[in-house]
Amino acid sequence: MTITNYLTRKEELILLAVHKLGDSASLVKVREILNVSTGHEWTVGNVYVPLDRMTKLGYLETRVGEPTARRGGKAVKYYVLTRLGNEALAELKRVHDTMWNGVSDPALEK
Amino acid sequence: MGEKFHRPPRLPSWILFRFLPEAENPFIGGDFDEIYNGIRERQGKRAACRWYWVQLISWIPLILFHSFRWSLTMFKNYLKITLRNLRRQKGYAFINIAGLSVGIACALLIILVVQFEFKYESHHENAGRIYRINVEHTQLERTFRSTYSPVPLAPAMSEEVPEVTHFSRMAELRQIPVAHEDRKFYEDNVRFVDPGILEMFTFPLVSGSKETALTDPNSIVITEDMAVKYFGREDPLGKTLVLFNSMSLKVTGVMKNHPGYTNIRPDFLVPIEKVRAIAGDDFFQNWLSQQLASYVMLAEGHSAAEVEAKIQDAFERHVRADDGRVLTLDQLNRMHLFSDTEATGNVSSLYILLAVGGLILLAACINFMNLATARSAKRAKEVGMRKVVGAARRQLIRQFIGESMVYAAISMVFALVLAYAFLPVLNSLTGQAVEFGDIFQTQFLAGIAGIYLLVGFLSGSYPALFLSAVQPTKILRSTFEAGTQGVLFRKILVVVQFAISIILIVSTLIFGRQLNFLLNKNLGFAKDGIVVIRNDRTTFRRDLQPLRSELLSDPRILGVTGSLMLPSSIGMYNTVTWEGATDNQEISIMHNRVDYDFLDTFEIELVAGRNFSPEFLGDTSAFSDASVPENSRSIIINEEAARQFGWEDPINKNVIQVYGAERYYYKVVGVIRDFHFSSLRQSIQPLKLFLSTDDNRYVSVKIGMEGLTATLEFIKEAWKQIFPEAPFEYFFLDQVLERRYQSEASLKRLFTYFSGLAVFIGCLGLLGLASYAAERRSKEIGIRKVLGASCPQLVILLSKEFTRWVVVANVFAWPVAYFALRSWLRGYAYRISLNAQLGFFILAGVLALAIALITVAFQAVKAALSEPVKTLKYE
Numbered sequence: 004m005t006i007t008n009y010l011t012r013k014e015e016l017i018l019l020a021v022h023k024l025g026d027s028a029s030l031v032k033v034r035e036i037l038n039v040s041t042g043h044e045w046t047v048g049n050v051y052v053p054l055d056r057m058t059k060l061g062y063l064e065t066r067v068g069e070p071t072a073r074r075g076g077k078a079v080k081y082y083v084l085t086r087l088g089n090e091a092l093a094e095l096k097r098v099h100d101t102m103w104n105g106v107s108d109p110a111l112e113k
Numbered sequence: 114m115g116e117k118f119h120r121p122p123r124l125p126s127w128i129l130f131r132f133l134p135e136a137e138n139p140f141i142g143g144d145f146d147e148i149y150n151g152i153r154e155r156q157g158k159r160a161a162c163r164w165y166w167v168q169l170i171s172w173i174p175l176i177l178f179h180s181f182r183w184s185l186t187m188f189k190n191y192l193k194i195t196l197r198n199l200r201r202q203k204g205y206a207f208i209n210i211a212g213l214s215v216g217i218a219c220a221l222l223i224i225l226v227v228q229f230e231f232k233y234e235s236h237h238e239n240a241g242r243i244y245r246i247n248v249e250h251t252q253l254e255r256t257f258r259s260t261y262s263p264v265p266l267a268p269a270m271s272e273e274v275p276e277v278t279h280f281s282r283m284a285e286l287r288q289i290p291v292a293h294e295d296r297k298f299y300e301d302n303v304r305f306v307d308p309g310i311l312e313m314f315t316f317p318l319v320s321g322s323k324e325t326a327l328t329d330p331n332s333i334v335i336t337e338d339m340a341v342k343y344f345g346r347e348d349p350l351g352k353t354l355v356l357f358n359s360m361s362l363k364v365t366g367v368m369k370n371h372p373g374y375t376n377i378r379p380d381f382l383v384p385i386e387k388v389r390a391i392a393g394d395d396f397f398q399n400w401l402s403q404q405l406a407s408y409v410m411l412a413e414g415h416s417a418a419e420v421e422a423k424i425q426d427a428f429e430r431h432v433r434a435d436d437g438r439v440l441t442l443d444q445l446n447r448m449h450l451f452s453d454t455e456a457t458g459n460v461s462s463l464y465i466l467l468a469v470g471g472l473i474l475l476a477a478c479i480n481f482m483n484l485a486t487a488r489s490a491k492r493a494k495e496v497g498m499r500k501v502v503g504a505a506r507r508q509l510i511r512q513f514i515g516e517s518m519v520y521a522a523i524s525m526v527f528a529l530v531l532a533y534a535f536l537p538v539l540n541s542l543t544g545q546a547v548e549f550g551d552i553f554q555t556q557f558l559a560g561i562a563g564i565y566l567l568v569g570f571l572s573g574s575y576p577a578l579f580l581s582a583v584q585p586t587k588i589l590r591s592t593f594e595a596g597t598q599g600v601l602f603r604k605i606l607v608v609v610q611f612a613i614s615i616i617l618i619v620s621t622l623i624f625g626r627q628l629n630f631l632l633n634k635n636l637g638f639a640k641d642g643i644v645v646i647r648n649d650r651t652t653f654r655r656d657l658q659p660l661r662s663e664l665l666s667d668p669r670i671l672g673v674t675g676s677l678m679l680p681s682s683i684g685m686y687n688t689v690t691w692e693g694a695t696d697n698q699e700i701s702i703m704h705n706r707v708d709y710d711f712l713d714t715f716e717i718e719l720v721a722g723r724n725f726s727p728e729f730l731g732d733t734s735a736f737s738d739a740s741v742p743e744n745s746r747s748i749i750i751n752e753e754a755a756r757q758f759g760w761e762d763p764i765n766k767n768v769i770q771v772y773g774a775e776r777y778y779y780k781v782v783g784v785i786r787d788f789h790f791s792s793l794r795q796s797i798q799p800l801k802l803f804l805s806t807d808d809n810r811y812v813s814v815k816i817g818m819e820g821l822t823a824t825l826e827f828i829k830e831a832w833k834q835i836f837p838e839a840p841f842e843y844f845f846l847d848q849v850l851e852r853r854y855q856s857e858a859s860l861k862r863l864f865t866y867f868s869g870l871a872v873f874i875g876c877l878g879l880l881g882l883a884s885y886a887a888e889r890r891s892k893e894i895g896i897r898k899v900l901g902a903s904c905p906q907l908v909i910l911l912s913k914e915f916t917r918w919v920v921v922a923n924v925f926a927w928p929v930a931y932f933a934l935r936s937w938l939r940g941y942a943y944r945i946s947l948n949a950q951l952g953f954f955i956l957a958g959v960l961a962l963a964i965a966l967i968t969v970a971f972q973a974v975k976a977a978l979s980e981p982v983k984t985l986k987y988e
Binding site (some may be wrong): 029030031033046047048049051067070072073074075076077079080106 | 118120139140141142143144145146147148168171172572846
């Protein structure tokens with residue numbers, strides 16, 4: 004598998020966030036998770052563009068939800084991992100784990 | 114949730130929605146709204162708004178990248194193809210770029226010249242509120258207009274018309290001796306003014322204060338140039354200048370030198386009170402004659418029209434009920450080009466120039482279109498391939514327009530260089546000081562960008578629209594006949610182009626004829642061999658007799674006379690009535706004071722009566738005696754005056770000047786043939802001459818033209834001996850007369866150059882087309898040669914087609930040129946008859962045809978001489 008070649012680091016993180024959120028992965032929620040876990044503010048564009056691209060590449064699917072008052076009466080779009088997306092994440096995890104395995108340098112620990 | 118929903122700011126959300134793909138709008142919009150509302154609840158409206166904007170701005174690069182990524186790739190390809198074509202066909206590229214750059218350079222130069230003329234007086238901050246009061250006087254359907262007005266007018270208006278906030282008069286005296294210690298010069302640009310002038314006009318002071326500089330009557334404000342001239346490097350402030358050898362004035366201010374685009378350029382400003390010492394109190398109370406220029410400044414928000422009426426009312430309270438003079442206002446910043454009274458510039462020749470610039474630019478664009486369509490066959494395969502691979506028509510149009518934009522850009526660079534290089538030449542032709550730096554004004558840069566887009570778009574439009582419409586199947590089939598498309602269109606373009614050239618050539622020739630006519634027309638007086646010595650204020654009252662006898666003792670001197678004004682430029686007039694006039698009707702009549710030998714020296718023909726002579730007492734008697742008819746003073750009038758008075762036999766009839774309650778009588782003793790005493794643009798007006806032996810502002814000496822230098826030296830010696838205190842300054846009358854038609858001369862010179870350029874551009878295009886035609890028909894030529902065609906036959910074959918186009922161009926050009934020139938010539942009271950000049954129309958046509966033939970034949974001969982073997986061997 005060479006999926007990882009096509010994904011940037013940013014896209015990886017977003018993919019992972021979608022996975023974590025399960026059924027409720029809307030752009031707003033994805034962005035919140037990213038803000039919290041990376042510690043800095045993500046712009047809407049920085050989240051939307053990768054989401055859109057990965058949808059086009061087939062890693063994600065979209066599902067339209069109910070409109071709410073808070074959104075000015077507009078519907079929400081949820082993102083769901085496809086099989087390809089799942090495989091990509093699994094591949095990423097495997098590479099990650101393999102690479103990190105056996106690294107025990109105190110300088111790298113927080 | 115249940116919380117209140119807040120609408121995000123309108124502008125950024127509108128922008129956002131414009132850039133998003135439509136299908137995504139509700140979702141992204143919803144996301145934005147949700148986050149916006151969240152921030153708003155936590156941190157308030159201001160922070161939320163800021164967040165929205167930051168989001169939008171930080172998204173711009175992403176959006177741009179995504180929407181242009183593909184266009185960028187294609188753009189790189191287009192650029193590569195363009196440059197490749199340019200390199201592969203150097204000849205065509207040269208013709209295209211040379212033509213376009215020359216065309217654009219012409220347009221740029223013309224716009225520079227025109228905007229310079231429109232810039233006149235614009236440096237005065239109050240230019241829109243300052244007006245000059247002119248005087249108009251209409252009698253017998255003839256209107257006399259003067260930029261001068263009565264002396265007491267301006268102060269009276271400032272008191273009586275509330276809209277007038279400031280005023281200043283400008284009295285102009287020439288030849289004033291100005292001295293500082295041993296530096297003595299005669300100055301023409303001394304102006305006697307009111308202190309308000311520095312408040313009204315923008316004459317920036319480099320030293321001294323605007324408020325107080327002219328309040329002391331013994332002060333003088335000078336320009337930087339004059340400061341250097343009189344004081345060198347010393348600080349001029351507080352130093353003394355002596356005018357008229359006795360009037361000591363202290364320098365209280367130094368103003369910046371005047372820019373090139375102004376007609377109001379005083380070198381010295383002196384408080385007008387000082388004129389009292391020279392002209393007396395009467396000067397300040399004379400409502401009857403026009404003595405100086407009056408300027409008034411109106412309060413903000415008042416139009417000339419409403420104030421004009423009020424000024425007229427106020428004026429009429431000061432003068433007789435039947436005065437008849439009408440005051441008009443000329444706005445300062447419109448004065449140069451649009452003054453009805455005396456426009457110093459010539460706005461119609463500017464419009465002509467603009468039209469010429471436009472035509473040349475059009476010719477250059479046509480060149481480009483022409484060559485591009487002709488060459489289109491070569492590009493057709495490329496277009497076909499692009500279409501097959503999936504190019505949309507829009508993309509192809511974009512490609513070709515883009516290509517011509519590249520050419521236009523390269524040409525623009527050359528054009529700027531050309532314009533820079535040739536501006537000095539142009540300036541020397543027009544006598545203006547147009548600066549290249551003007552190009553860097555915002556409006557001008559916008560104009561250049563406009564020209565660029567126009568040229569690029571116009572010249573690329575036809576190939577773009579035509580080529581992109583071709584069907585790929587037709588192109589890619591081998592039967593596609595290259596270059597047959599748009600033949601008619603190309604013919605029309607060449608015809609238009611040559612019509613432009615022919616119009617310009619005809620105009621140049623006719624301008625030249627009219628100029629020659631103006632310069633060589635018999636004016637009715639002798640102008641050759643007349644040396645005019647300008648007399649000084651201090652000496653012009655003195656008797657000429659000693660000088661005359663001294664000069665006439667030499668056989669080289671043919672005549673000597675003095676006069677108040679030269680016969681070429683009589684500019685003073687007054688109003689008179691005459692014996693037999695119904696209801697004391699009055700007309701304006703020009704007048705001049707002349708010496709006994711004025712008529713002889715200038716060879717003005719006497720048609721009836723006699724010349725002035727010392728034998729008759731009435732010829733010399735003083736003005737005040739003439740209040741009874743028996744003591745009337747003698748005058749000589751011209752035929753036009755006699756005609757207007759309606760006199761069959763004018764001799765011994767009286768002309769009467771009404772001056773208040775007094776009537777002064779003038780008896781006609783002679784009638785002279787009409788002569789042109791002003792520009793030939795105007796028709797001859799009535800004239801009367803008085804005898805006066807002590808009003809010799811100009812001393813005219815008629816000499817033989819042999820041994821000129823020695824003769825001049827002799828005159829100078831005699832002058833120095835008799836008037837040692839006066840400088841010897843002279844000029845030749847015919848040279849001054851030539852300068853009178855400077856604007857016609859420079860128009861003609863400009864046209865000579867521009868029509869040359871138009872022909873050059875036209876020939877470039879023709880050259881390209883001809884060589885293309887020869888190339889396309891190379892096989893045909895080869896076969897014809899093999900079958901025995903001779904070289905001249907082939908040349909004729911190839912040239913015939915182009916010749917026909919140029920002949921057709923004549924048919925279109927002649928009527929256009931005829932009507933344009935006819936309306937131009939109507940501006941002259943004396944002009945050549947256009948119908949007698951029709952030969953020049955034919956000449957221009959033949960000239961254009963000859964040039965076109967030479968251009969085409971050059972290519973045709975080359976093609977006809979080529980070896981048939983070379984063109985046929987691949988068949």
